[in-house]
Amino acid sequence: MSADRIASMLQEAMGLDQASVGSGVILNAIRKRMRETGVSDEKRFLALLNDSPDEMKAMIEEVVVPETWFFRNDAAFQLMVKHLSGKWKRAHPSRTPRLLSIPCSTGEEPYSMAMALLDAGYKTDEFHIDAIDISSQNLNKAQKAVYGKGSFRGEHLDFRQHHFNKIKTGYALESQVRRAVNFHQANILDHSQVNRFGSYDIIFCRNLLIYFNQPDRDRTARILSAMLNQDGFLFVGHAETGLMWKERFAAVPHSMAFAYRPLGSDEAARTSRPKLRALSRVPVIPKPKKPDSLHRPAKKKPTRPLSAVSDRKIESMKVKQEKGAMLEEASRLADKGLLEEALQQCEDFLKEKGNSAQAWFLMGLILDTQGDKERAKEGFRKALYLDPNHYEALVHLALLLDQLGELKAAQQLRSRIQRLQGHLRSNP
Ligand SMILES: C[S@@+](CC[C@H](N)C(=O)[O-])C[C@H]1O[C@@H](n2cnc3c(N)ncnc32)[C@H](O)[C@@H]1O
Numbered sequence: 001m002s003a004d005r006i007a008s009m010l011q012e013a014m015g016l017d018q019a020s021v022g023s024g025v026i027l028n029a030i031r032k033r034m035r036e037t038g039v040s041d042e043k044r045f046l047a048l049l050n051d052s053p054d055e056m057k058a059m060i061e062e063v064v065v066p067e068t069w070f071f072r073n074d075a076a077f078q079l080m081v082k083h084l085s086g087k088w089k090r091a092h093p094s095r096t097p098r099l100l101s102i103p104c105s106t107g108e109e110p111y112s113m114a115m116a117l118l119d120a121g122y123k124t125d126e127f128h129i130d131a132i133d134i135s136s137q138n139l140n141k142a143q144k145a146v147y148g149k150g151s152f153r154g155e156h157l158d159f160r161q162h163h164f165n166k167i168k169t170g171y172a173l174e175s176q177v178r179r180a181v182n183f184h185q186a187n188i189l190d191h192s193q194v195n196r197f198g199s200y201d202i203i204f205c206r207n208l209l210i211y212f213n214q215p216d217r218d219r220t221a222r223i224l225s226a227m228l229n230q231d232g233f234l235f236v237g238h239a240e241t242g243l244m245w246k247e248r249f250a251a252v253p254h255s256m257a258f259a260y261r262p263l264g265s266d267e268a269a270r271t272s273r274p275k276l277r278a279l280s281r282v283p284v285i286p287k288p289k290k291p292d293s294l295h296r297p298a299k300k301k302p303t304r305p306l307s308a309v310s311d312r313k314i315e316s317m318k319v320k321q322e323k324g325a326m327l328e329e330a331s332r333l334a335d336k337g338l339l340e341e342a343l344q345q346c347e348d349f350l351k352e353k354g355n356s357a358q359a360w361f362l363m364g365l366i367l368d369t370q371g372d373k374e375r376a377k378e379g380f381r382k383a384l385y386l387d388p389n390h391y392e393a394l395v396h397l398a399l400l401l402d403q404l405g406e407l408k409a410a411q412q413l414r415s416r417i418q419r420l421q422g423h424l425r426s427n428p
Contacts, residue, residue, distance in 0.1 A: 002042040003027055006049060006059070014060055014134055015189050015208075015216040019407060021063065022414065029062035057136075064135045065211065068105040069153045070112050070160075072206070075256035076235045077116040080202055083233055084127075085120060088201060091231060097127050099202040100227070102188055104131035107142025107181065108151050109204055111173060114180035115163055129181045130197055132188070139183050145173035189216060191223055201229050206237035206258075210399075221248055225262065234260045239395040242368065255331060323353050330362055339366050357387035364396060373404060389420055 007018040007026050018026055030045070037055065039045045049055050071077055084097050101110035110131035117127050133139055148170045152160055164171040186193040188208065205224055209217045225248045228234050234249060236258050241251070249260035326349045333342035346363045350356065364379025380397035383390050394417050401410035 002046045003030060005046060006030055009049060009056070010059065010063060011213070011216075013056060014064075014187060015212045015220075016063055017211060017213040017216070019213075019402070019411065020211045020414070021065065022411065025063055029059060032062055033059055061135055061137050064138065066105045066135070066138050067207070068108045069151050070108045070147075071116075071154075072109065072112070073238060073256065073258070075254070076204070076206075076258065077112055079252070079254050079257040079259055080113065080233065080235070081116050081120045084117070084202065088231065096125075097201045098198070099127060099129045099204075100132065100197070100200040101129070101204045102132040102186075102194070103205075103208050104133045104138075104142060104183065105135075106138045106147075106151075107131065107145060107183070108147070109206070110142075110181045110183075111145070111177055113202075113204065114177050115159055118177065118180070119159070119162070124176060124180045127180070130200075131181050131183050132186045132194065132197070133183075134185065134187050136185055139185055142181075142183055143178075145178050146170045147173070188220055188223065191226075194223060194227065197227075199227050199229050199232075201232045202235070203228050203232065204235045206235060206240070208237075209240045210237065225249070228262055230262055230264070232261065234262075236260065238392070239399065242399065323349070323356070326353070327356075327358055327362065330359075334362070334366055334369075339370055342366050343370075355382075355386055357383040357390050357393070360386065361390060361393045361396075364393065368396070368400060373400060376400060377404070391417070391420060394420065 003023070003026065007023070010016045010026065011018070030042075033055070034040065034042075034045050036058075037045070037048065039048055049059060080099075088097065099110075099113055101113060104110045110129050113129055114124075114127075118124070131142065133142075146167065146169055147164075152171070160171060163174050163177050165174065166172075184197065186197075188194060188205075203224055205220070209220060212220065224234060233252060238256075238258050241258050248263055250263050252259040252261055326345065330342045330345035330349065333339075333345060343363060343366050346359050346366070349359045353359075360379050361383035362379075364376045364383060367373075367379055368376035377397065377400055380393045380400065383393040384397065387393075394413055398410045398413040398417065401407070401413065
């Protein structure tokens with residue numbers, strides 16, 4: 001059937017795995033392109049796609065997922081600044097750090113990198129940022145740098161006041177930040193296209209590999225590995241931590257940043273434990289209200305005088321704090337690679353404090369890291385039974401089911417994730 005053939009052409013051209021986006025996305029794109037080109041016969045359209053690179057480009061534009069926002073997963077930007085202005089700076093006192101955002105989509109990610117550095121006191125000529133994407137439409141939007149509500153999520157948006165001007169059509173980014181980013185069009189899977197940009201000290205490659213199949217993920221890992229300097233950091237998306245990195249990279253133990261460094265670097269050798277290398281599969285993710293974290297650390301809420309709080313409330317606050325501390329300890333142990341101890345901590349938690357979606361989710365992650373896929377599946381399922389909208393459990397279970405070949409069930413979960421994302425978008 002032509003649609004299947006077109007899906008495999010897209011996979012070859014850009015890495016898009018039909019199973020990850022669902023066949024509906026590809027079918028809609030085909031219908032739209034057939035309408036716009038005036039070709040009503042599928043076979044003729046297939047021939048056009050084969051013969052015309054421009055039509056292939058137009059088709060790619062229809063299927064890319066541009067979803068992104070400023071300071072998506074803020075912890076990554078904080079760690080990036082800490083690394084560059086700390087150890088990295090001491091090792092390279094007179095060098096300008098080189099940073100890459102690939103894929104950069106409509107620019108929110110590389111501009112966040114620039115804002116984070118400028119806010120930390122860097123001048124625009126003290127760093128170099130390249131930003132790459134396959135989609136010219138996305139790159140055009142990035143260069144216009146006028147953003148609507150969807151690009152600003154979460155409560156902590158002070159950066160919008162500092163770096164944007166409100167205009168009729170949205171928020172226009174100030175020119176200092178715009179000038180700090182160099183945009184380029186390239187396909188991450190084409191080594192010769194991306195190779196020409198040189199090597200980097202920081203690479204953000206987030207929320208792309210979830211759309212790739214395993215061979216293309218491996219290919220990307222090889223390409224990124226060649227582009228990352230020996231003491232550089234690679235940041236991935238939170239759902240991508242377990243995909244393909246552990247052969248080439250070691251996890252940087254920093255909660256919620258999802259950062260890696262090349263295996264073989266001094267630091268990686270010190271921090272990675274051969275037996276527990278699968279630690280790279282253990283992102284420690286608190287149950288989010290929204291799919292991602294916030295730009296600025298939460299402001300402390302004013303504390304009410306104790307006299308205004310009833311004994312029962314004090315008791316329930318204490319219980320909550322205790323529960324939080326126990327799970328935090330489990331996350332910390334997992335972060336350090338002490339997986340058995342972390343698992344034990346979760347089990348103790350469930351025994352002492354009763355059922356908790358977050359505890360089951362964390363157990364799922366740890367078991368998955370240890371390779372116990374069946375019990376990991378059970379952990380994620382229990383988390384979802386207790387909290388059907390546990391975003392991270394949905395994402396991790398979908399990936400696990402993919403690996404176990406339960407593709408239909410994985411696809412159903414992806415539909416749930418999409419519905420949840422839609423809901424969160426319309427209720428920011
Ligand atoms: C979901 S966005 C991720 C943006 C950003 N990294 C983030 O995490 O917010 C995915 C982007 O990947 C781009 N893309 C898809 N396939 C690509 C490829 N083979 N090479 C480069 N970019 C690609 C799409 O155009 C889209 O802009």
